[in-house]
Amino acid sequence: MEARPAEIQIAEEQIVESQIAEWRAYVAKAPAVDGRDVDELEAHLRDQIAELDAADLSADEAFLVAVKRMGSLDTLSREFAREHSGRLWKQLVLGGDDAPARPSGGWVEALGFAAGAAVAIQVARLLAHFPDEEPVWLLRNIGLLVLPFLAGYFAHRRGLDTRRRLLTAVPFVVAALVVNLYPYRPEAATELLVAAHLPVVLWFAVAYPYMGGTVRSHERRMDFVRFTGEWAIYFVLIALGGGVLLALTGAILDPIGVDIDRIAEWVVPSGAAGAVVVAAWLVESKQHVVENMAPVLTMLFTPLFAVMLTVAAVTYAVSGVAGAFDRELLGVFDALMVVVLGLVLYAMSARDPLRPPGLMDRIQLLAVASALVLDVMVLGSMVARIGDLGFTPNRVAALGLNLVLLVNLAGTAWFSTRFLAGRTAFHRLERWQTRYLPVFALWAAVVVAVLPPVFAFA
Numbered sequence: 328m329e330a331r332p333a334e335i336q337i338a339e340e341q342i343v344e345s346q347i348a349e350w351r352a353y354v355a356k357a358p359a360v361d362g363r364d365v366d367e368l369e370a371h372l373r374d375q376i377a378e379l380d381a382a383d384l385s386a387d388e389a390f391l392v393a394v395k396r397m398g399s400l401d402t403l404s405r406e407f408a409r410e411h412s413g414r415l416w417k418q419l420v421l422g423g424d425d426a427p428a429r430p431s432g433g434w435v436e437a438l439g440f441a442a443g444a445a446v447a448i449q450v451a452r453l454l455a456h457f458p459d460e461e462p463v464w465l466l467r468n469i470g471l472l473v474l475p476f477l478a479g480y481f482a483h484r485r486g487l488d489t490r491r492r493l494l495t496a497v498p499f500v501v502a503a504l505v506v507n508l509y510p511y512r513p514e515a516a517t518e519l520l521v522a523a524h525l526p527v528v529l530w531f532a533v534a535y536p537y538m539g540g541t542v543r544s545h546e547r548r549m550d551f552v553r554f555t556g557e558w559a560i561y562f563v564l565i566a567l568g569g570g571v572l573l574a575l576t577g578a579i580l581d582p583i584g585v586d587i588d589r590i591a592e593w594v595v596p597s598g599a600a601g602a603v604v605v606a607a608w609l610v611e612s613k614q615h616v617v618e619n620m621a622p623v624l625t626m627l628f629t630p631l632f633a634v635m636l637t638v639a640a641v642t643y644a645v646s647g648v649a650g651a652f653d654r655e656l657l658g659v660f661d662a663l664m665v666v667v668l669g670l671v672l673y674a675m676s677a678r679d680p681l682r683p684p685g686l687m688d689r690i691q692l693l694a695v696a697s698a699l700v701l702d703v704m705v706l707g708s709m710v711a712r713i714g715d716l717g718f719t720p721n722r723v724a725a726l727g728l729n730l731v732l733l734v735n736l737a738g739t740a741w742f743s744t745r746f747l748a749g750r751t752a753f754h755r756l757e758r759w760q761t762r763y764l765p766v767f768a769l770w771a772a773v774v775v776a777v778l779p780p781v782f783a784f785a
Contacts, residue, residue, distance in 0.1 A: 336546040343390045347372065348395065418630045436483055442605055445597035452596050463518055467506055470526035473600045474498045474533055480604055481536035484611070491540040498532040502775070509779050516720045517779040524724070530555075531768035539568065547677050548761040554610055556673035559623070561606035569598050625674040626687060626708035630665055635689050636697035642774040643704055660705050661725060664732050667698045672760060684747045692743040699736040705729055724774050731770050735763050 375393035387628055451472050460745040475496075482495050506525060511518040537554060538547040573594060577587035629762040674691060706729050713722055 340417050343376065346390050357483045358431060364436045371558075380599060381412065385777060415685055424538040430541075433484060437604055440480040440483075441601035441604035443479075446472045446602040447472045447476070448596045448600040449593070452592075458592065460554060462478060463511075463522070464507070467518060467522045467525070467777060468503075469522075470497060470529045471503050471506075473603050474526065476600075477604055478533045478536050481533065485536060485539040487536060491536070493535045494540070495532075496739055499529065502529060505776050507635055509784055511779065511784045515779075515784055517784055518780055520724050520778060521718055524771040527771040528775055531765070531771075542747045543611070545758055549604060549757055550763060552672045552760075552764070553676035555606075556669070556676065558606050561609045562602055565602045566599070569594075569602070572659060573782075625670070626679055629674055629694060630690050632670060633694035633697065634662075636667065636694055636701065640700040640704075642699045657705055657708065657725065660701055661728060661732075664698050664702055664705075664736075667694055668732065668735065671695060675757060678753070682753075688743065688747060690742065692747065695736055695740050695743060700728055701734070702733050702736060706733065711723060720778055720785070722780060723779075727770050727773070731766055733759075735766075738763065 376389045379389035504607045534551045745751040
């Protein structure tokens with residue numbers, strides 16, 4: 328067996344020692360296990376690791392397989408794997424014949440919550456006389472009509488206790504009171520900002536039941552990032568399939584004079600609301616399918632976005648038109664940078680953290696650096712517009728978002744550069760992102776709760 332370089336061997340041993348310490352702390356929480364038992368079990372685990380290491384497995388792989396072999400601790404091992412749900416954990420500890428059985432795949436529960444969301448959105452639509460009328464209160468409350476059912480689904484699926492279920496409900500209740508008791512003026516810009524930002528706040532609220540109430544776990548935060556990307560894939564696929572089905576239905580019923588628009592008024596809102604929960608169920612029950620799609624999608628779109636952003640940054644910088652961005656173009660660039668950030672996060676969540684730096688990491692850094700340059704240009708243009716025209720709710724919201732993105736992109740570029748230079752581990756980059764995620768939720772909450780009264784609900 329060829330000896331590994333000393334530096335790599337030391338790094339692997341440090342990783343495994345931290346994993347053993349984490350595993351020991353977790354096992355020690357079991358009521359039937361005392362300190363002496365933990366020592367004995369740890370000794371047995373180390374023997375297993377040494378045996379597997381001699382069989383030419385890496386230290387990290389040897390640790391994971393050794394945990395898998397701990398037959399008397401299968402239940403604890405599964406729970407430990409769920410809480411620390413990296414890709415390899417899912418394959419070695421939760422995969423195969425030892426995976427816990429889920430009665431009916433959980434589809435009955437998912438269908439119930441999806442039906443609840445579909446009914447809620449339909450009742451609200453009828454009360455609002457939509458689409459004959461377009462009241463802003465309906466737009467403002469769309470997130471509150473759908474996302475509580477998704478949170479309830481995860482609270483049920485994770486088996487949260489009563490206290491955690493109540494904590495899950497708190498942000499939805501508070502948000503409902505705040506956004507519906509504010510005295511918005513007619514055609515208020517702050518009300519439209521609330522409608523745009525409230526779903527972001529509530530999506531972060533869904534993270535709590537999804538993570539089983541473990542809000543401080545970096546692994547579970549990154550798992551929620553992975554879930555968000557995979558949920559988006561399934562939701563888009565469902566939407567595309569539903570659109571094709573509705574079009575074909577219209578073509579079939581058109582000869583007999585059926586008004587397909589009336590059918591769409593009923594089907595589209597309820598279908599979209601129910602699909603929010605159904606997509607979540609698909610991610611949960613068909614994990615391996617999306618795991619195969621995720622690397623392909625990130626490998627395809629990351630280079631494309633990197634090229635587009637680089638060309639845009641160079642073009643705008645050379646031509647000198649960055650200072651003349653109009654309002655619509657500023658909005659397009661904001662949306663683009665949010666998409667790039669989402670792509671970076673999704674690529675990060677799908678990456679093996681133990682893999683050394685490669686070409687895709689360099690392409691990702693190029694995309695981040697280009698987005699950072701564009702963000703600086705956008706910020707410069709925004710500051711100039713504010714200096715000329717003053718503050719408005721829209722300008723403050725956009726300025727805050729760009730500042731939040733600027734800090735995130737700068738930190739991502741810094742840690743990515745150090746990772747590519749071999750000066751830091753990939754998990755530092757992951758930790759930066761998982762620690763920073765609450766900042767986005769906080770800013771969205773500020774726009775929802777603080778901006779309207781600051782601007783007198785105008």
